[in-house]
Amino acid sequence: MKQVLPQQRENYSKLFMTTISLIGWTLILYSFVKLDSVSDPIVLALLFIFLLISEYYPMPVWRGHTAITFPIIYVLFLLYGFSYTALIYACAVLAVNIVHRRPLRTVFFNPAQLALSFYGAVLLLPLIEPFLEKMPLPPIMEGIFEYSILLAVYLVINNVIVDLVLVIRPQRYSFKLWKHKTLTELNSAAISLVYGITLYVVGSQNRGEIDVFAYFFFFSPLVGISLLSATIARLKKEKNRLKMLFSITTELNQMLPAQDWLSALSGSFNELIGAEASLLWIKKEGEWELCFTDGRVVPGCVMQRGALEEFEHMKHPIIYNDRKTNGGAAADCFEEDVKAFVYTPLVIENETIGMFIIARSRTKSFEGDDVQSIATLANQLAVIIKTRMLFTEKEKRIVLEERNRIARDIHDGVAQTLAGAVMKLETAGKKFNRNPEETRKLVDESVLGLRDSLREVRESIYALRPYPTERASLTEAILRKIEAVQKEYQQVIEFEIRGQEHELSPMVEKVLFDTFQESMQNAIKHSQASKIELLLSYQSEHILLKIKDDGRGFSLFHAMIKARNEPHFGILQMNDAAEKINATLQIDSKEGTGTEVSITVPRMGIEGGSINDQAHASG
Structure with missing residues (x-):
């Protein structure tokens, strides 16, 4: 069986998303053509604002975040029909995606797939109405049942479309990720269901009468809770980010004396920044050396000298949002489906001593907070690397001083003694026949000096032995x-x-x-x-x-x-x-x-x- 290459899967994923986007926006534009005049534009504007806030500030639920917008969409549908609902919903989601600077393909895909999901649920309503008429249910229960069916079908279609995208694309979509996403959506469905039941219990079955104040006070708690909980969640996320940053820097300081001080941090950098890959180059004695790799990195990456020299001129972080446009000098060191990069130089006293690169698979995915976190970590790395270099230089200097001391000792001690012994022996050789007594004295002095030299040599050898x-x-x-x-x-x-x-x-x-x-x-x-x-x-x-x-x-x-x-x-x-x-x-x-x-x-x-x-x- 022929294996599908990652690039082919990426192309299939793009084709599927483009198809959904075209169908969805065709439906949205058709809904725009079918618009009628609005009897109460104030209520429509109010619901649109509530929808915007709920989409911009998703509510934190178990192990995730989700926008609790379905109750607002349902009320829009009851009051103004599908055309206004599709248009308002698409505009709100489109605006939020643009503000979050998401990739263009995602900006158009999200509103389209949500509009299609809701349209699929609406198409099912005429099929279930005959069953509802046969069932002896009170109006409130009939409304609740209709709302529940609409919510269930909407969520199923929505999740199937998203799952197909995640399965087709080359990035691994594990059962664990699917389970996490599904549980998050079920939490969202539970909250929406409770709010929908409340909607009917408080008397929303009077669909023909519109009271702006009633809708305002009814949806204000939902929007307020979303706004408050999202703010608290962001503060907690920032707290956890700072805590993890402190933990990493502390661990770096701990391992500073060790030779493999970076290897133990595998996974920590990527977890802190939420990235898929990271690289660290360090300049040692004028040469750039790749010292750390983690995540989706090409094994055995080798860069040309010219590309490495570009690092020396970088003094501030640079973001490359799309690899196709420009991925920087080190783009080839990452796997093909890694798209966005942040190059952060490690600068000390205006000297670039290293380059820290973080990468993600999604284009335009790095925001200001991410770059700030990376820059903070890079500054800490720069200080630690410079400190380590100073330690190494100091130890080399001490070793050199010790060698020079031993050399001086040998020169001033052993060498001088040996030179004197040689001279005395030469003199003794000349006087051997003429003056035996003086010859013997010179030989004895030479032997004594040689013994002292032998002792000094042994001491020097002992000093040079491995400690x-x-x-x-x-x-x-x-x-x-x-x-x-x-x-x-x-x-x-x-x-x-x-x-x-x-x-x-x-x-x-x-x-x-x-x-x-x-x-x-x-x-x-x-x-x-x-x-x-x-x-x-x-x-x-x-x-x-x-x-x-x-x-x-x-x-x-x-x-x-x-x-x-x-x-x-x-x-x-x-x-x-x-x-x-x-x-x-x-x-x-x-x-x-x-x-x-x-x-x-x-x-x-x-x-x-x-x-x-x-x-x-x-x-």
């Missing part, structure tokens, strides 16, 4: 070190973790591990502690590492003076390392009271998790 936190997480590296210390010293060590663990940058992990390691060694070798307590706490605003011992303590003032003269990883080195990651180091100690070392690393947007109390390596 414990590079081979494992911070927690695992700490646990391994605790296990090694307990084997060697039989030390009592308690380790507690609080909060939800998060991935940290390598530099932060290194400084935390160095602080832990130096503090623990000091507690064992110098403080003579019998017990060491460790706390690693992931809190809402920062990460806290605390090392506490019950040793003999020390004078911080004397330790600072001593640290200046001893080149090892002591208090000054711990403080310098903490400053490099914007952390705060605090040391509390007095002679005879033990020592507590705390290092606090600020983190953006970490949510405090539940406390996972764990006592590891308790000896």
Whole structure:
């Protein structure tokens, strides 16, 4: 069986909608020709206004919104006949569709299919009147029965036409979507039925008499409820949008240190904006890189350099309402049935560092609120990406400084010692026969210097080895070190973790591990502690590492003076390392009271998790 391509299905859908539009508007224009004079134009104008308001402000019902207009349409039909009803109804729906800036095809289709649906229901009335005459029903019940049949047929025809469009078009129309739409329409039918019954109960069976005030007060509650509930629903939608935007930005901040910080947000962007697809390009070291894709995107999309260079000149959001007219530089990266796009540049200090693109399948579907939401999210992404770039640059600079330091140490230490040893050995070789004693002295000095050089080389090699936190997480590296210390010293060590663990940058992990390691060694070798307590706490605003011992303590003032003269990883080195990651180091100690070392690393947007109390390596 030959498969129907998406473009063919799109063409069939357009053809069906065009056919319905032509038939419907032919009926509407024919109704215009058949118009008679109106006896009471004030009532007609009032009902038209009510119809406009009800269409513009659809009433929220269970899991959706629907315009409760059928009671007004029915009264129009009773008072003025089908011609006026079709014309007024079509004009109201047409005006609302134009105000909402819907696609031209939809603007003409909606009034046409509604007019056709009501006309089909009206054609059925003569068929059921003989049955109603045979049934001994009071006038009120007869009117209610007639109203119910008309409502049911109207809804069935209307929904069948819409369902056919949704089934024919290439976009997936699942049973879940059909169920959702049907339940929404049933809710609308229930409200319309209740209002229709009320219409007859209060005496609307006197169809020949028109009282403008009676109609005004009768329909005012329906229109008022629609207006009020629609306003409340819009406020709730805006509240939910802001809440979701806050949630996404918070989650972005949380995952900032992680390498795959964008992958966990798959689906969030599209859900927030109500879109079908999204892309994010980021400019890294002068080159544009596609960093995030979600939804209906062409796999393996590659853009030409010229197209990517267009991004650099964009400073404000640009809307492309119809792909056929212009879809922008990245249109080919989306599936063919994706029609409308919003290109939002990520700008920091007038520099475009990224491009965020959101797409929908319906043309002209992006409104001002949508663009504002996308721009807000893009601004947040720009700040986060720039912050991440600064973090990366800072870490590279620190690594480069460390390499330069090692190079200087080798040049000033090992290289000089080796050069001196070579010179002494050359001199010893020349004096070997003439002065054996001086030769032996030079050789001994050279051997001593070479041994010192060998020790420095080993220290340099050790410094260049992969760090414990590079081979494992911070927690695992700490646990391994605790296990090694307990084997060697039989030390009592308690380790507690609080909060939800998060991935940290390598530099932060290194400084935390160095602080832990130096503090623990000091507690064992110098403080003579019998017990060491460790706390690693992931809190809402920062990460806290605390090392506490019950040793003999020390004078911080004397330790600072001593640290200046001893080149090892002591208090000054711990403080310098903490400053490099914007952390705060605090040391509390007095002679005879033990020592507590705390290092606090600020983190953006970490949510405090539940406390996972764990006592590891308790000896």
